[in-house]
Amino acid sequence: MPTPPCPGRADESLPMSTAEPPPFRADVSQQQAEDAVRTLLRWAGEDPAREGLLDTPKRVVEAYRDWFSGYALDPDDYLARTFEEVAGYDELIVLRDIEFESHCEHHMAPIVGKAHIGYLPDGKVVGISKLARVVDAYARRFQVQEKMTAQIADCIQRVLNPRGVGVVIEGAHECMTTRGVHKRGVGMITSKMLGSFREDARTRAEFLQFIDVGPGR
Numbered sequence: 272m273p274t275p276p277c278p279g280r281a282d283e284s285l286p287m288s289t290a291e292p293p294p295f296r297a298d299v300s301q302q303q304a305e306d307a308v309r310t311l312l313r314w315a316g317e318d319p320a321r322e323g324l325l326d327t328p329k330r331v332v333e334a335y336r337d338w339f340s341g342y343a344l345d346p347d348d349y350l351a352r353t354f355e356e357v358a359g360y361d362e363l364i365v366l367r368d369i370e371f372e373s374h375c376e377h378h379m380a381p382i383v384g385k386a387h388i389g390y391l392p393d394g395k396v397v398g399i400s401k402l403a404r405v406v407d408a409y410a411r412r413f414q415v416q417e418k419m420t421a422q423i424a425d426c427i428q429r430v431l432n433p434r435g436v437g438v439v440i441e442g443a444h445e446c447m448t449t450r451g452v453h454k455r456g457v458g459m460i461t462s463k464m465l466g467s468f469r470e471d472a473r474t475r476a477e478f479l480q481f482i483d484v485g486p487g488r
């Protein structure tokens with residue numbers, strides 16, 4: 272995954288009108304991105320010069336900086352620092368109900384949901400917030416839920432080399448609710464199990480019991 276220059280406002284304390292944000296990517300200017308939004312507005316039948324829409328391209332581009340900030344992040348970095356004090360802990364560690372916001376790569380429509388992560392450490396234990404940061408770094412990209420699920424599991428396996436890792440994601444896809452087939456209340460559940468989570472039925476069962484996925488809880 273190529274890593275473009277770091278996004279973000281040069282000085283968060285400046286108001287939007289005076290702070291010229293750095294380019295999200297070197298090869299697409301802020302102006303080009305805003306023009307693309309103007310084109311879509313015109314295409315939809317609007318007049319981008321109308322007062323209420325004057326700042327809309329800038330706002331949309333700012334929103335994109337937030338929603339797609341994950342491309343500038345290397346999720347592996349979050350797992351670099353491990354805790355020596357708990358290095359001997361060898362039971363299941365589970366973080367459940369990690370809320371995320373993403374966008375589907377097919378329609379650029381929001382996917383919102385929760386991720387649940389478990390791992391069986393083998394000497395490397397990380398701060399729990401770092402697992403949530405890994406989720407965000409992958410969620411803030413154009414995604415397919417299956418791919419995101421695997422990316423999170425692979426990242427934890429690659430960096431922490433635990434005895435096993437499991438990732439379960441529950442997602443609601445707005446491309447299915449606000450357009451297309453128009454089905455509300457449909458949840459997609461995906462999972463990726465590696466190591467002992469894949470090979471040992473008891474570890475897998477304990478993890479699934481801990482996260483207790485489903486509408487009943």
Ligand SMILES: Nc1nc2c(ncn2[C@@H]2O[C@H](COP(=O)(O)OP(=O)(O)OP(=O)(O)O)[C@@H](O)[C@H]2O)c(=O)[nH]1
Pocket residue numbers: 375376377414415416417444446447451452
């Ligand atoms: N497997 C999977 N499918 C997804 C995900 N996000 C969106 N989709 C589906 O991707 C498919 C794209 O299908 P296409 O037929 O190319 O697109 P479309 O004509 O807009 O499809 P409809 O949504 O059925 O109107 C749709 O069935 C979406 O529901 C995802 O994360 N995983």
Ligand SMILES: [Zn+2]
Pocket residue numbers: 375376377378379380444446447
């Ligand atoms: Zn979609």
